[in-house]
Amino acid sequence: MTVRVLVVDDQALIRAGLVALFTAAPGLEVVGEAADGARAVELVDSTNPDVVLMDVRMPVLDGIDATKRILATPRERQPRVIVLTTFDVDEYVHTAMSAGASGFLLKDAPPDRIVAAVHTIAAGDVLLAPGITLRVVEAYTQHHRTSAAAGTRLAELTARETEVLRLVGRGLSNAEIAVRLVLSEATVKTHVKRVMGKLRLSSRAQAVVVAYETGLVVPTGSRG
Template identity: 55%
Template sequence: MSEAGEAVPGAVASGSPAPIRVLVADDQALLRGALHLLIDAAPDLTAVGEAADGAHAVELARATRPDVVLMDIRMPGVDGLEATRRLTAAPDTCDTRVLILTTFDLDDYVYAALRAGASGFLLKETPPAELLTAIRIVAGGDALIAPSITRRLIAEFAARPEPRQRPNTGPDAGLTDREREVLTLIGRGLSNPEITEHLHVSASTVKTHVGRLLMKLAARDRAQLVIVAYETGLVGNRAG
């Protein structure tokens, strides 16, 4: 081929979207290899590297600029939580999404992972097809948390005393009453279709409200909106 039309490794057919680039970080070599093969077998995904610890994951992410990092929590040295914090805080990797994949579903891990900037949290027992779907969802800018984890996370937030008010989420944040209502429903775990049904509005209207919430609250994704809803007291120690 000519220089202008030179093939690029890993490129897809002309007219097709570029594959979602995924970095795998886990301290178990066998699992890393299996995930790498699983990702590469999907036509719209490609694995760009493997890391055995958090420090290496951050280094590789800076070098390869993946769309998603599939991140274990418990790894030697720098763990997955600290690696997530470093990735989401750095200007050159802040657009990379982190999907936590772990055998541990303790509430403290979930809360810490979301606070660190993770966009999703799944257990390693998740079926392969669901894992691939989760990668696509997170890469698209949405958030995903296993339903069983979501229920306990909401209960754990509700049990917390005295929510903390953050400067950019108070009365001066510029949220409309409807936006606060949508934020409350997001905090209670409702999906966009469920919010649409609950408020009797169109799907596009809900999508617009969510987009404005992300912008006004400087939130990376839906996962952080859940945190905002609880930390500001919109959702908390009340039934329903």
């Protein structure tokens, strides 16, 4: 299956490099490119991408608001958004994840990792770059209080579902969770789907945020 990609970045050189990278990569097709978030929103409707690679800081409409608009618009098949960022923008990334972005990528990532990340997110299974994700979420949660609403919804989970959420929060893939809990990968996928439904989450990235906000996963910097 060919993954349709929309590239969004206000820096022409970076945008051109990503377009060239994806055009040369097997299994990827660039269906459009945009220099600002407003144009990205328009192109999602007209090009129907599978994955949107979204920069954060852009003119007209930034990547966070563009992500919110894209994912808040009802459509038969939603694209999955990867936010392009640097480690300096912790709160931007948290906001994007809360808005439904599927993951994020550091701009200095090697080309092969960028290509692999697009395929990974398009598959809809494993959270992109869990090590980076956890560092960013940890940095955010150390300065923000737990969400009372998320804590209330957490009570709806079974003991097994809570444990699965804890492991998702630690960055484990479904296959790794299956090994840890001695379950089949299909059973883990079912548990993850139920967790997402009960907590009203639209992406695995949001599940990571909830795991931290509710204290299921404790930031490493907080451990004694």
